[in-house]
Amino acid sequence: MNGKMELLFWQLVYFFIKQRYRIIQMSNHSHEIWLESLENKHVPIVRVVRYDIDWSQWLKRDMEYAWRIAEQIQKRRIRRFREIVNIYVSTYPPVDDWEFLIEKPLPLSQKRNAVFRTFLIHSGNVNMSLQQLTEIVQTPIVLPTVVNDIDPFFEAERLKQDILREAREQHERERRLFEYGKPVFTYIFIALQVLVFLLMEWSGGSTNPAVLIQYGAKFNPLIQEGEWWRFFTPIFLHIGFLHLLMNTFALYYLGMTVERLYGSWRFFFIYLIAGFFGTVGSFLFTTSLSAGASGAIFGLFGALLYFGTVYRHLFFQTIGTNIIGLIIINLLFGIMVPGIDNAGHIGGLIGGFLASGIVHLPNHLDWKRQVRTLLVTVSAAALGLYIGF
Structure with missing residues (x-):
């Protein structure tokens, strides 16, 4: 040699x-x-x-x-x-x-x-x-x-x-x-939505419109009357057992990954902001009564996409292709199947991406980028509320 x-x-x-x-x-x-x-x-x-x-x-x-x-x-x-x-x-x-x-x-x-x-x-x-x-x-x-x-x-x-x-x-x-945080709020949110579902069933049924409105579902007339909390409460409500089951599985698998990537408090912020944007999207584009964690869950997809903007090579080396494929499939499914609130899904996806940009990844602070994203997020939320009201 x-x-x-x-x-x-x-x-x-x-x-x-x-x-x-x-x-x-x-x-x-x-x-x-x-x-x-x-x-x-x-x-x-x-x-x-x-x-x-x-x-x-x-x-x-x-x-x-x-x-x-x-x-x-x-x-x-x-x-x-x-x-x-x-x-x-x-x-x-x-x-x-x-x-x-x-x-x-x-x-x-x-x-x-x-x-x-x-x-x-x-x-x-x-x-x-x-x-x-x-x-x-x-x-x-x-x-x-x-x-x-x-x-x-x-x-x-x-x-x-x-x-x-x-x-x-x-x-x-x-x-x-991929091991920064330990899942905490993932389990809390799962337990909370299961508990609320049981309470709704006990109160008259999770598919009963009156019960859904009572527990805080997205209902445009009441939001326009000032019940602003309905931008958040629909995240924890589900219409029927199958709806709960599908979103619980999705929250478990996506939530575990995102919470490990971002840590518990960042995950908490991302999930709630994504849920809020999902409800705003539904509020703007649909008048029907709606509820579910789907917008917040799509926000977790958005958080993973944001991770991909910071670590492109690692994203595509590991989860990137699968994540993008799942997003496309779910959005197409929402277009083809009636009764699915795609506006809420897209709103949640955008909200999750923006929220991730605000908190950024652990140990990777980028204040200029975070401040710009915060301004964009506040502006987008204000514009959506202005149009809706």
């Missing part, structure tokens, strides 16, 4: 990490590393491989293997991109013909004009390959010089340990983000 090429491999990985790429997959022996960036729109995925290639047949098989993985990766990406780059670092090139394999990039079937491009860097073409790679990633690739009397194997091992340590620390930081 050539020490200089081993060092070059780790220098390349280090370069991409400094360009805000993150390791998403690594082989057991650390000789195959996939990196991802949500900031580089042209080349979001890079694969770097350290292997001394003897024959072009091995290169062909491995390119086919990597292309299939690239196909799977790009399917989950929403944003458009131009290329996925595949880099081999080999002491010498294959002994037989190989240039034709990498001469033209391979097309990726799911993305228009997106390609899978391969580079083979060996001891005879390092400078030329780095120049070509610079043109693709659109960032000058400048590798640190190494003093001649330093063992390249030693330097490569040192750089490797630094990279692996940073990757572990990054993983630990990301894991702690």
Whole structure:
């Protein structure tokens, strides 16, 4: 094994990490590393491989293997991109013909004009390959010089340990983000809505309009007469057992995630503000009697979307695609099925996003952004109430 090429491999990985790429997959022996960036729109995925290639047949098989993985990766990406780059670092090139394999990039079937491009860097073409790679990633690739009397194997091992340590620390930081708080208000809100449901059933039935109005359902004429608390009380009321069951399950699963992300008091604020905006949306666009936690629950979707604006890479790496898909499905379901208060859902979604921007994420204060969001939230609420009254 050539020490200089081993060092070059780790220098390349280090370069991409400094360009805000993150390791998403690594082989057991650390000789195959996939990196991802949500900031580089042209080349979001890079694969770097350290292997001394003897024959072009091995290169062909491995390119086919990597292309299939690239196909799977790009399917989950929403944003458009131009290329996925595949880099081999080999002491010498294959002994037989190989240039034709990498001469033209391979097309990726799911993305228009997106390609899978391969580079083979060996001891005879390092400078030329780095120049070509610079043109693709659109960032000058400048590798640190190494003093001649330093063992390249030693330097490569040192750089490797630094990279692996940073990757572990990054993983630990990301894991702690999802474990900041312990669910408290999620259980309290679930218990409260179940208790209110039982009281409503005891008082004459949760589907009885008179009972719903008595317990604080959204009823436009009474809100216009000054019963402002009806912007909040519908959050805890449900019309029928199935309505309660569906919203309780949704609150449990979404609430646990959001409360762990934001902490209990931020979650409390987000949930109530989202519920308020959901009721305002329903108040503005529907005159029917309504109740339910759906607006507040959509606000939890909004809180997760806000998390995605702060940690885009982590959002799409974990829950992002599923969350966006669920929001779209639920909104389409509300459009197609009569009797569903979609205005309340959209209002809650907006309210949850704005409320999350006000409190922001724990340990990540951004006062200017938070103040701007507060002003937008107050303005939106005031405008909605002005129109409604």
